[in-house]
Amino acid sequence: MTVPLLEATGLHTYYGASHVLHGIDLRILPGECVTLMGRNGMGKTTTIRSLLGLTPPRAGEVRVRGKIVTGLPPHRIAQEGIALIPEGRGIFPTLTARENLTVAARPGRWTPEAVLDLFPSLRARLHHLGSQLSGGEQQMLSIGRALMTNPELVILDGATEGLAPLVRRQIWSVLRRLRAEGTATLVVDKEVRPLLELGDRHLILVKGRIAFAGDSQEWRARAEENLVLLRA
Template identity: 55%
Template sequence: MLEVEGLEAAYGESRILFGIDLTVRQGEVVTLLGRNGMGKTTTIKSIFGMLKPRGGRVSVDGDDLTGAEPHRVALAGLGLVPEGRQIFPTLSVEENLRATARRGKWDLARIYDLFPRLHERRRNMGNQLSGGEQQMLAIGRALMTNPRLVVLDEATEGLAPLIRADIWACLTRIKAEGEAILVIDKNVDALTRFADRHVVIEKGRVVWTGTTPEILATPEVKDRFLHV
């Protein structure tokens, strides 16, 4: 499905990515791991066309989307839950959900079933929600585009432990629906409970890839590349 090959990116003269390779297959959950500042968000921005790659290739089912405008990437079936949530603050919860909706299995009823709190707050403005509610809304908004792949940049950053648990439970339900997921988060223990494969990057390069059993059996990966 999603294939990233040799992806290179820079901000001005400062190179950030040096040949990132990763794939996400249909129905698979893949994590992108690494310490802060190692290129995870830059990888996501480059995939979605928010930052034009300097080299490499991004494709979905063989369709070359390298450097495509974000709306083209969305139309190809990628839905983004961005770092910082970036919901529309002066639209209601329901207006946020409808803003980018496309027809498909994910509709308002299913989003409200997944996140009952959003149904309770459906008439509240985006800026009236807690951080956890905003993250639920950002996930729901991405699902309302009926994507083939959901990409989450910092899935639970800054959230209270109970809210984090709710988010992980919802992502597990989304996986059970057959959705492909690419997720960035610092909670490796939570990620290994539901992800299939992991890609670890260090200073803009892939330094390790493997399955969940493999990363659990290789604690030196966490010690070397993921601990602060």
């Protein structure tokens, strides 16, 4: 049996007294693309923060390749080969695009040149400050910066939200390429159709609980119910 790249069991996460996650189970096998769907405020970001130790769960366990990482600081969990593209991109505004790209670099297949081949439009922007980039450029840079850590798992909290259609298509195409290359991904987005085309398995969160889990075929077999769960 394959050891999951990442496995979370029974996560309960709080903000102060507010109990937000009520027993989340999630597993990602090597190379798999798992999507996390749900309306605003249902706990997608909190799930990601729990996995990465940014908001540690009060109960439950997170394992990376079988090793328990719950309780480790976020940088130690990241060192296990997990990279985050956060909500709002997290670009350093006062660093140049090039500095943003190389600040967390680790040796491997993804070099600045390889990232610039993936996002050619960043090439002309390398000397601009993070704050001077458009939303689309910031998202490309955020993905590029994550890839520069040469991760085994890339987590995107909002793959294409707020971006122009052309940039969105580019990002979906990059995610297909990562999938083809065997890099695992956990993807949050509002666009259901590309998620169903891309993902191996899907989760829908409702109020901090998993209301649906299944592959794309199972998702479509329950499309009506699932769309109700996602309706704003």
